[in-house]
Amino acid sequence: MKTIADRLIEDVGLRRGVDRLTPEKIQKVFKELVAGECGARMKTYMETCVRCGMCAKACHYYMSHKDPSYTPVAKVSQTMWRLFDADGKVDPKVIYECAQVAYTECNLCRRCIHYCPLGIDTGYIISVVRRLCHKLGVTPQYIQDTAHSHSATMNQMWVKDDEWPDTLQWQEEEAREEFPGLRIPLDVEGADFMYSVIAPEPKFRTQLIYQAAAIFNAAGVSWTMPSTPGWDNSNMAMFTGDSEIMARIERAHYETAQRLRVKRIVMGECGHAFRAVYDVGNRWLGWKWHPVPVVHSVDFFWQLIQEGRIKLTHKYAEPVTIHDPCNIIRGRGLMEKLREVTHFLCENVVEMTPNREHNYCCCAGGGVINCGPPFKNVRIVGNSIKAEQLKATGVHTLVAPCHNCHGGLEDIISKFGLNMHTKFLGDLIYELMEKPEAE
Amino acid sequence: MHALFNLAVGPLAWLAFALFILGSAYRLMAMRALALKKDASFVAYISWPHALKSLAHWITPFGALGWRENPGVTVVTFAFHICLFLVPLFLMGHIALFDAFHGWSWPALPDTVADTLSIVVVAACLYFLWRRIAVPEVRFITRTHDWLVLALVGATFLTGVLAYHRIGDNLFMTTLHILCGEAMLVAIPFTRLSHMLFGFFSRGYIASEFGSVRHAKDW
Numbered sequence: 016m017k018t019i020a021d022r023l024i025e026d027v028g029l030r031r032g033v034d035r036l037t038p039e040k041i042q043k044v045f046k047e048l049v050a051g052e053c054g055a056r057m058k059t060y061m062e063t064c065v066r067c068g069m070c071a072k073a074c075h076y077y078m079s080h081k082d083p084s085y086t087p088v089a090k091v092s093q094t095m096w097r098l099f100d101a102d103g104k105v106d107p108k109v110i111y112e113c114a115q116v117a118y119t120e121c122n123l124c125r126r127c128i129h130y131c132p133l134g135i136d137t138g139y140i141i142s143v144v145r146r147l148c149h150k151l152g153v154t155p156q157y158i159q160d161t162a163h164s165h166s167a168t169m170n171q172m173w174v175k176d177d178e179w180p181d182t183l184q185w186q187e188e189e190a191r192e193e194f195p196g197l198r199i200p201l202d203v204e205g206a207d208f209m210y211s212v213i214a215p216e217p218k219f220r221t222q223l224i225y226q227a228a229a230i231f232n233a234a235g236v237s238w239t240m241p242s243t244p245g246w247d248n249s250n251m252a253m254f255t256g257d258s259e260i261m262a263r264i265e266r267a268h269y270e271t272a273q274r275l276r277v278k279r280i281v282m283g284e285c286g287h288a289f290r291a292v293y294d295v296g297n298r299w300l301g302w303k304w305h306p307v308p309v310v311h312s313v314d315f316f317w318q319l320i321q322e323g324r325i326k327l328t329h330k331y332a333e334p335v336t337i338h339d340p341c342n343i344i345r346g347r348g349l350m351e352k353l354r355e356v357t358h359f360l361c362e363n364v365v366e367m368t369p370n371r372e373h374n375y376c377c378c379a380g381g382g383v384i385n386c387g388p389p390f391k392n393v394r395i396v397g398n399s400i401k402a403e404q405l406k407a408t409g410v411h412t413l414v415a416p417c418h419n420c421h422g423g424l425e426d427i428i429s430k431f432g433l434n435m436h437t438k439f440l441g442d443l444i445y446e447l448m449e450k451p452e453a454e
Numbered sequence: 455m456h457a458l459f460n461l462a463v464g465p466l467a468w469l470a471f472a473l474f475i476l477g478s479a480y481r482l483m484a485m486r487a488l489a490l491k492k493d494a495s496f497v498a499y500i501s502w503p504h505a506l507k508s509l510a511h512w513i514t515p516f517g518a519l520g521w522r523e524n525p526g527v528t529v530v531t532f533a534f535h536i537c538l539f540l541v542p543l544f545l546m547g548h549i550a551l552f553d554a555f556h557g558w559s560w561p562a563l564p565d566t567v568a569d570t571l572s573i574v575v576v577a578a579c580l581y582f583l584w585r586r587i588a589v590p591e592v593r594f595i596t597r598t599h600d601w602l603v604l605a606l607v608g609a610t611f612l613t614g615v616l617a618y619h620r621i622g623d624n625l626f627m628t629t630l631h632i633l634c635g636e637a638m639l640v641a642i643p644f645t646r647l648s649h650m651l652f653g654f655f656s657r658g659y660i661a662s663e664f665g666s667v668r669h670a671k672d673w
């Protein structure tokens with residue numbers, strides 16, 4: 016049977032990383048990691064998995080390839096089991112294989128938790144494999160570059176300190192041509208909420224900042240954005256296994272909100288960023304819950320609609336379907352609010368199957384898309400099941416309130432010729448809302 | 455053979471039960487201590503209401519997505535586990551032993567029912583064996599440990615059925631059956647069979663995360 020060893024992809028970050036390793040070095044780091052950071056969860060998962068293979072059907076990689084080496088348990092068997100069996104003393108080439116599986120063949124989407132009777136959290140196990148690879152200096156170059164950027168600039172895209180407020184002011188200026196009274200309020204202490212986005216927004220999706228400002232302007236809410244580092248809520252260090260940088264980013268983000276004395280943080284339509292802020296960073300920093308309440312855009316739009324702050328000129332007439340992003344559905348249970356918002360905006364919503372908590376992953380999240388061109392084809396071909404799922408809806412518009420999902424789904428749509436286009440909720444709201452002061 | 459039989463139903467039985475009970479208690483307590491020491495930022499979210507709700511779904515056949523998507527495994531797994539517990543506890547022959555040695559007695563299953571349930575267990579083991587050989591995604595992850603555990607459970611019930619039907623030398627078969635059963639008991643806390651001890655907790659933990667933090671169902 017084929018294994019990961021039969022499909023290795025050359026990546027300079029992985030190659031140079033393993034070239035520096037010896038079995039002794041690997042063993043030392045592995046043992047330190049297990050002793051220092053692993054506890055009852057890892058022990059239980061390693062010991063009790065009965066190898067029933069029920070999780071196979073959970074994974075989009077397996078469902079697309081039908082290759083037994085792509086099942087969730089097979090990914091664990093090719094990584095963590097091997098390491099434990101050898102007490103960490105493995106050949107460096109094994110680490111290359113572990114890294115490729117962990118970074119590029121698992122999106123940490125947690126769908127397999129719905130399949131394992133014992134509730135084994137494969138996403139967690141794969142995260143620990145990534146943590147080991149990070150500690151060994153074996154990470155794919157593209158995603159490592161984003162982690163370096165986080166480390167140096169506190170944002171993912173090497174956006175410089177002056178480029179950030181400059182971009183916001185540019186978008187404000189653009190938007191004021193349409194809405195003369197619009198502001199993107201910077202550093203307003205005591206505003207109701209701080210709006211944070213991921214660094215790709217100022218870098219190459221600036222229209223999303225424009226749209227958000229237009230929506231908040233029309234809704235008449237009290238908001239602000241920070242002009243300083245801490246504005247980026249994304250966190251690729253979480254996915255490389257660099258928990259230290261991950262925590263620095265989250266601390267900066269929370270502390271920026273605290274400095275501005277806002278009542279809460281509203282986050283743009285990103286899934287992984289929400290996972291980092293809502294579910295991961297707080298734990299590493301020692302907070303059970305969040306020092307400042309955290310709200311995802313889907314939730315926030317839902318609240319605006321409930322309060323009657325968004326009025327539409329018309330509803331979107333074409334049928335749409337909804338993609339449930341793992342990090343805000345399995346990660347935050349926003350499936351019903353996502354539907355209520357979508358139904359508020361659209362005449363005709365066609366559900367895809369399976370959906371809600373059981374939805375198939377986009378295959379871009381979990382840092383996989385961030386591993387860059389060397390692994391692009393794998394994640395696209397590895398999600399033909401998603402293409403089939405999308406095709407079966409028969410619609411041409413796909414609502415996906417997550418940046419990674421957008422990236423992944425657009426690639427799948429183009430590869431499989433699906434004639435669909437993806438939309439954020441913000442795109443739809445901006446398109447459909449009443450714009451009273453617009454000129 | 456008589457001496458071995460006496461050893462099996464006497465001292466070895468004591469030893470097996472002691473290792474099973476004390477071993478299980480030790481493993482559970484040690485794991486709890488480890489969780490409190492090393493997984494505090496995860497233990498903090500444990501929520502019994504969410505855990506119990508999820509467990510209720512998972513102990514119901516077809517009550518969770520994984521069960522529904524694997525109907526064959528579901529039917530066999532439930533039949534297997536139910537019989538696995540009913541037969542040892544409510545078989546007339548077992549109760550008679552406890553009655554003879556300790557004067558303990560409780561209602562028994564009719565012999566034909568217990569016999570049928572035992573055959574169900576053996577058949578289920580054959581099904582699991584077939585899966586390990588023939589289903590690629592199961593074969594890929596099967597290791598020696600899995601064969602041994604399956605063989606141990608299968609042998610225990612197979613020898614029980616053969617002894618009941620008086621196939622082969624009865625004393626030999628019965629003795630072998632008792633030894634296998636004792637080995638299985640001892641194996642529970644120290645092998646993959648420990649999912650019997652930890653499975654409810656690992657499921658309950660992830661259900662707590664999903665229920666109380668992520669506000670999503672995990673079934």
